[in-house]
Amino acid sequence: MGAARDLGPRILVTGFGPFPGAPVNPTEALVADLADAPPRFDIPCALRMAVLDVDYATIATQLSAIGNDFSPDIAIHFGLAAECRGFRLERVARNSHAGARPDRAGGLPASERICAGPPTLSSSLPLDAIAKALGEHDLPVEWSDDAGGYLCNTVFTLSRAGACNGLDPAMSGFVHVPMAGEGTQFRLTPAALRQGACVIVQTCLRHWASGRHAS
Incomplete structure (x- = not known):
């Protein structure tokens, strides 16, 4: 663990496995690609990639297992929204399972509230800088204030x-x-998905190195 800290911030990148209506999830392939061929950045860091099972009953346990083992400083979570036209930057998390759909096993959440805490939480990623960086690479960007009622949210x-x-x-x-x-x-090539993910990680790294995450 100390060696990882010496490498700079710990960055967790997650995707999801398949779920009803999406037997193939591009974020699973994205995470596998990043794990197989780890990108290199101009700021030292320790990277961890993880694919999450689309399961309400175990999702907190899955995240806790990763957290206990890796303790990330930065977490960038990716998920599929088939109607997206590009990289959709989510601004707001809603602490509610209202409108939840069955998970990959047909299960539903046990309660409407997701966890203790406020009803909404804002993203702490440098979204404006990410949008600008993606645009500079001619990658499509859109914005959202509603991450949906599924495991992504x-x-x-x-x-x-x-x-x-x-x-x-x-x-x-x-x-x-x-x-x-x-x-x-409505589609991005696997190469464009990888490029965009790398741009997002690089932008977060630069933001971290500037010390602005601590403000």
């Missing part, structure tokens, strides 16, 4: 609330992406 809320053991990053937030593939405006 659940993870966003748990991460921002510091509600899981070991997982209380100084910076965390959520980014939705469209399906991967060639063709329509």
Whole structure:
């Protein structure tokens, strides 16, 4: 653990496995790609990639296991929103399971409230800087104040609330992406997804190095 800290901030990047209506999740492939060929950044850091199971009953336990083992300083969570036209930067996590849909096992959350804490929590990622950096790489960006009623919003809320053991990053937030593939405006190639994820991580690293995360 000390060696990882010597490398700079610990950065957690997560995606999700399949869920009803999405037998293939591009964020799972994205995380696998980043793990297989770790990107290099101009600021030292320790990277951890993880694919989360789309399961209400175990999601907090999954995050706690990662947190206890890695204790990230920065957490960047990715998820699928098929209607996206690009990298959708989520500004607000809502501490509610209202409108929840069944998870990959058909389960639903046990309570309407996700965790202890305020009803809403704002992303602590440097979203304006991320949007600018993505635009400079000709990658499409859109904004959202509603991360939905599914596990994406659940993870966003748990991460921002510091509600899981070991997982209380100084910076965390959520980014939705469209399906991967060639063709329509609603898709990004796997290469573009990887490039965008790397731009997001690099921007967060620079923000961290500037010390602005502590303000």
